[in-house]
Amino acid sequence: MSQRVIVTGGSGGIGAAIVERFLADGARVAVLDRREPTAAASVFVAVDLRDPLDTRRAVGEAIAMLGGADVLVNCAGIFQHIPLLDITVDDWDRVLDINARATLVAMQAVAPVMLEARGGSIVNIASMAAKLGGGGEAHYAASKAAVVALTRAGAQEWGCHGVTVNAVCPGYVLTDMGADTRSEADIAAWSAKSPLGRLGVPEDVAGVTHFLASPAGAYLTGQAINVTGGMLMH
Template identity: 90%
Template structure:
């Protein structure tokens, strides 16, 4: 039986690569995003405002109904801002924490009853290297991704006895549209030099690890925050 997968933020960047990876493997995928995928979709699409918990629960419920259940949830939706600590406004904080952290909690809560009843399921939350090492110039972003890792541990500890696994992926520098206006060519060269592999990540690098965590091959992994950083972080 093919996996039934929900991917938030699956219309572009890392999320689109994750959707493609699951679809290639024969999964049925529902994308939850504010905009439809640019390419011809091979998946279902549900428009959602992830800042609105009620709308988020509505979209998750509709996706589960359309798929006939759920086996995998991937929380990939996120926003990034580069702002110094003294300049972070309350609105900045609320935007980043609402989408990156609170929406992760809401979607986890929305799928959990179905997974717990089935006594099976896998949740993969896309966090960030910033959860472990970030801070300067991205305090609210780093805080939001650290919260994602904490939610991952909580879910793993509470739901593991019911057969539900929860893991996180912590990508490093991955060239996507998010953050494109905050980086230069010099930045790319500098960041690439930090990796023993001498390159930045591609969305497909994150997609491969995400798919592994949701597959039977990753069946004894839960509560982990796995670095996909090209060796920039080794703990």
Template identity: 60%
Template sequence: MRAVVTGGAQGIGAAIVRRLSADGARVAVLDRLVAPGQAVADEVGGSFHAVDLVDVAATRAAVDAATSALGGLDVLVNNAGILRFAALLDLDPDAWDEVMAVNARSFLVTTQRAARTMVAQGTGGSIINLASMAAKAGGAGQGHYAASKAAVAALTRVTALELGEHGIRANCLCPGYVLTEMGAATRTAEDVATWSSYSPLGRLGEPDDVAGVAAFLASPDASYLTGQSINVTGGMVMH
């Protein structure tokens, strides 16, 4: 298995890189964080490709370089994302555009590049997009973030519909509260305790919780699963 993971330098992305590698995949990491991205790639014996996913041309080039390094492509994991907060009435359109560019538009660009390779190979493939429970539940102060993640879910469904004839599956994951570097500066111990109470399991997620589901979607065990938005929320969202 040959896999490209965007945003693989830390957090959920790094956990997915490690899990796929442990399952026997060769992995290429795309990220704008050079030092940690290279470290994760070195750890699993993969390749690292520095890229700012806001730059469309650079994104296309990075996917092509990663695919070349792997000698083909079977799995694309679109994990990269940014989290921003703003009250709806104060939300700056430029901030909206930034979040949409990273969290949604880059998924389109990478998918287009990866899918062409998968179609040419003729052996199918799996595209796994990281959305969020915000795609289904929203979140006060997250107008741009929630909208971008809802866009990911919609893009996933369209991808599944259009590429299924080529044996390419597309699914997205909707994690809940996961303890990663993203948002660490804005959360308190009280926040963690409150959020944990929302789950019937009484805890927040860990990156490995999400990585395990991603590994399943990448595997032949998920060969009849496509177009789905799968909650990884500890029961916080059940629809």
């Protein structure tokens, strides 16, 4: 039986690559996003992830359309580059609402189905910033650190029901997110931080995400795996 996969933020960037990777493996994929996906998807559900009620509604619709859920990938996220002293309460709320609270709500919405089925995989897309970041992106780093904490809590509470919960922490990946704040000099400097001499591409993250949700990754849970080209090692 093909996997039934829900991907938040699956309409572009890393999310679209994740969707394509699961589709290539024969999965049925529901994309939850504000805009329709650029790539083909089995199901599309429009959602405002800043609205917890709408998020629960969208996850429920996706589960109904797929006839269940074997995998949830929380990939939706936003980025802002703002000095710590200039972060407003509105800035903080917007980033934390989408990056962290929506992850919590989606996990809560899908977990009962997985717990009843006694199996499932949740993969939360965090960031290298959760472990290393902060300067100029304090609220973003805080939101991604929260995602890692939610991952550990889910793994500890739901593992006895056969549900794994892991996080992926990408480093610098060239997508539209953050494009307005980077220069060619930035790209060269960031590339030099990797022993591999390059930045990541969305497919790098998609491959690890797919692995974590596959039988090959079944004994991994509560992990926050760096996909950083060696920029962060531990």
